Amino acid sequence: MTSTLPFVSVIIPVYNEAENIQKCLNAVTSQTYPKSKYEVLVVDNGSQDGTKEIARQFSTAYDNLEILIEDEQQGSYAARNTGIEQSSGAILAFLDGDCSPHQQWLERGVSTISGTGVDLVGGNVEFTYPNGGTAAERYDSFTNMQMEESISKRNVAKTVNLFVRQDVVEDVGPFPNHLISGGDVHWTKRATDAGYSLTFAHDAIGCHPARPFGELLKKQFRVGKGQIQVWMLDRISLRRVFALALWILVGFLPKPPHYLSQDLRRTGQTVTKAMFVRILVVAWCCRLAENAGRLSYILRSEEQ
Incomplete structure (x- = not known):
């Protein structure tokens, strides 16, 4: 065998x-x-x-x-x-x-x-x-x-x-x-x-x-930079640039609460209302960190 x-x-x-x-x-x-x-x-x-x-x-x-x-x-x-x-x-x-x-x-x-x-x-x-x-x-x-x-x-x-x-x-x-x-x-x-x-x-x-808050923010910043690298692998067109700009603008907004509720249900997790609010805050911080990573890579690319 x-x-x-x-x-x-x-x-x-x-x-x-x-x-x-x-x-x-x-x-x-x-x-x-x-x-x-x-x-x-x-x-x-x-x-x-x-x-x-x-x-x-x-x-x-x-x-x-x-x-x-x-x-x-x-x-x-x-x-x-x-x-x-x-x-x-x-x-x-x-x-x-x-x-x-x-x-x-x-x-x-x-x-x-x-x-x-x-x-x-x-x-x-x-x-x-x-x-x-x-x-x-x-x-x-x-x-x-x-x-x-x-x-x-x-x-x-x-x-x-x-x-x-x-x-x-x-x-x-x-x-x-x-x-x-x-x-x-x-x-x-x-x-x-x-x-x-x-x-x-x-x-x-x-x-x-699972990552603590500081490590999670570093991870999301890195993810944002990687997203732009991957985006640049394909042919750049006016439509894609417009979509990227919109993506970045939306990235400054908080994650809608109903998406977090769906994620919790999907993974079978139940949390208190206070914890839910804390997760919302973490989610927004992560979105901002990810967006910062995107902008950081774009600005660095323009300098080079």
């Missing part, structure tokens, strides 16, 4: 993940999938907080875990591409360094991609609340990395928990190295637009800590 299983390369880009990488690698090296059938490639992208040293402890203890270095270009997509170049698997499993998979994550992700014949599989992301479920953590947990919704509504997925056939990567090409954010959505859209199939695996679960 083991001999028929595909070999898998688990690719984990890391940058200053000392706080999370041990938990991640403990989970990855404790999978129910046979150890002889997968390798773990941790790609360090210039960490300065001891991440590499923690990962090296695992590479010493586990023969199937290797540390790679990507120090020529800063960015998670550059690190993922380095992992792809050094991989040996027929299936590539992408995971973030702050995501800790369930013990059967690899087995179930591979089972879905092999059993259904699809080309890409987005795994489930379960959020944890390190600070007890603050307004920022709750907002993060129902707006970011909503894999099932991204797949069902937009036919795209995130690399926080993604399985891809190697031949798909060979055909579609590498991730866009220069993108600050959104490169995974852009890449999976290219794959599905090319006719490759994508599905959701609810039982291939990775646990991700």
